[in-house]
Amino acid sequence: MSYDDTSAESLQVLCLRVTAEADPGALPRLLAHFQQLNVLPRRVTAEFGSDEVLHVRIDVAGVAEHRLGVLTAKMGQIPTVLSAYWHRL
Secondary structure, X not given: OOOOOOOHHHHOEEEEEEEEEOOOOHHHHHHXXXXXXXXXXOEEEEEEOOOXXXXXXXXXXXXXXXXXXXXXXXXXXXXXXXXXXXXXX
């Protein structure tokens, strides 16, 4: 994606939400999917909840909705992931 790309898809920010078991390797496993696509997320936040579940939010731009849907499905197959979904911001 070039910096002067003004297509609607490149400007759209999508948010991925994941809940996972409290495992030290959960966050690196999630972010590895973006590394494989050579995509740097705009924002990553992770919070350890009182219910011993890791809540992760990953905001990305320049990724097609279809591709993020496939990526979300792959993340949902990780054994420690309890749920994964995305939405538009």
